[in-house]
Amino acid sequence: MERIVMLLRQLVYIGLFLGLGCVSAQKQTELENGNGVGAPQVSRNPQQLVDAMINEFMRLPTTPPGLGLAVGKHDSIYYAKGYGFSDLSTAQAVDTTTQFRWGSGSRLATITALLQLMELGKLDFEGKLSEVLPSYPQKEHPISLRQLAVGLSGMDNHTLGELTDQTQFKSVDEALAVFEQLPLDRKPGESYRFSLHNFTVLAKVLEEVSGKSFPEVLQHYVFNPLHMTSTSIENIHALGPHMSQLFEFNPDIDSEGGFRKIGKLKGYSYSWAGAGLSASPIDLVKLGQAYHNGSIAERWLSAIFQIQTLNSGDTIRQSIGWDKNWDMANRRVFEQDGVAQGARNIISVFPDQQLTLAIMANATNLRAIEETAHTLAIPFLTRPAPIKQPKGRFKLNLFEDVRGSWVKREAVLILNGATGHLQIASGTANEENYSLMYLERGNQYALFHPDGILYTEITVDSEGLWGRVMYYRGPNLHKTSTEPPYLRFNGKSS
Structure with missing residues (x-):
């Protein structure tokens, strides 16, 4: 019985991961439908937004x-x-x-x-x-x-x-x-x-x-x-x-x-x-x-x-x-x-x-548990303030903080105004895929990582798109906002 339940759970997660984490061809077409800025999703109450975040996180096979x-x-x-x-x-x-x-x-x-x-x-x-x-x-x-x-x-x-x-x-x-x-x-x-x-x-x-x-x-x-x-x-x-x-x-x-x-x-x-x-x-x-x-x-x-x-x-x-x-x-x-x-x-x-x-x-x-807790707290700490979000496919210059050194990675970000998908080193042995969810507050997103739910910012201006993903842990002797990001990126619509 345990093996059957485990296999069912894995099949569900794999299906959802392929549909949301790795982005199917149909989903990618939907995400890439149009460039520029998309209208934000209708605001959800804090419980609904947190529920959506945790349900998305639970779909990862390693959660x-x-x-x-x-x-x-x-x-x-x-x-x-x-x-x-x-x-x-x-x-x-x-x-x-x-x-x-x-x-x-x-x-x-x-x-x-x-x-x-x-x-x-x-x-x-x-x-x-x-x-x-x-x-x-x-x-x-x-x-x-x-x-x-x-x-x-x-x-x-x-x-x-x-x-x-x-x-x-x-x-x-x-x-x-x-x-x-x-x-x-x-x-x-x-x-x-x-x-x-x-x-x-x-x-x-x-x-x-x-x-x-x-x-x-x-x-x-x-x-x-x-x-x-x-x-x-x-x-x-x-x-x-x-x-x-x-x-x-x-x-x-x-x-x-x-x-x-x-x-x-x-x-x-x-x-x-x-x-x-x-x-x-x-x-x-x-x-x-x-x-x-x-x-x-x-x-x-x-x-x-x-x-x-x-x-x-x-x-x-x-x-x-x-x-x-x-x-x-x-x-x-x-x-x-x-x-x-x-x-x-x-x-x-x-x-x-x-x-x-x-x-x-x-x-x-759940290694990034501080980041997860802080991100889940946002809907309860702040009122919705949605703004129009980037929409389309963006080729990125992405840099990852690896033990204090910035390592450049090839990456693509696909957004539809409410959700998104980050692909790093696609088609290689080091490929990484992360889904994102707009938090309906300014430029704030949640990125769903195997270690937890990571606070993310994505901003678009006249020169293109830029953003950062935070993985800071704790405790800290100085403010978390001054920590270097785990990922930083910029790019243009492609």
Whole structure:
């Protein structure tokens, strides 16, 4: 059954890819019908436009089998929807109750609990680990809670393979015992290093000062107050009824191609606080809303977004829990992406507009997740402002940013005023094909790339057509709009 569903899915995607991604002869004729400027499509509401974008993205053969989206405005859930499948073997569709792995994004729940206990006066970012948790083996250098929360503690991201991946630890103490005797990898504050062990130690700190187990801490200080009813600690040996299957994509080792269910799940119970939770996109939005609706005191917001410095005085991009970023319109965004085996997700909060957006997927392929979130947020952040768009076939001078150097590529852009298609190196072994959709706002488009939905600008003037495609990731110490584009191009009608 699973093979049949997979083959059907692949046939659908291949057909749609040939019809939209590679452009059939009929479609190309339609797109090339006339040159100059075409009238824009009648404006769609934000939900319709976002729905159209995600449906187009889901047609790509490399897109995760299932994806969930939720959008919140102020204190309410404004829009939520599931796309694709949570189980390929039964063709079970993703819906708004589907849970996904939160992975490394689970750190945000831990940071939120930490802030609540700080508000009660029980903890302080500059408090020393040796003082708040004297039972923890002393290290050669003092470590602050801030250094643990940022990733400056000097602890490495230890893992012991099968022991940690397949064991379902029953408590923080059990998980802590595996690593607590290990020495520091470097002096605290010397350099940033991602480490789930930091958060296992923080979980024990929370238990110590609250008198509760870590699951009880999360329930009491985070889940209950924020009405997060679909978030729980994951057990790989007993997944809940709403939990999505997890998938991997690797055509080199999969004779059938495409996605397949992961046979042996890796567990993260050695760091519930860092990567061990499952959640729904709606619950992620509820947590994000706490950071702009007053649930988190302003003084703590200032503290967590403070630029962090190393012992050397150099600054780093990472903050406490959240990362600072900007979208292409220079709107402030604080966000955190998460990844784990069979999972990719993000929470993006636009504090000035009080908009929160969450995406969760059941495979890791969504690499450009920051760009995808920012592009999907545009219809909810701005009003439609369509202008007449270029129409016809344009031969381009296109340049791709390859590790900091511009590489010229042969390319053709075909537009019909509402959608389009970009062909790069057509007829060669390096051929690339991307579909585009007009966002009905100025010169803004979405380009559908295997890594995600990329923000694109296309402008026509008396001298011809020019544009750029952005792939900037995050976090960034400077505004995203100043980043060099992934692709830049100019050309004339042909």
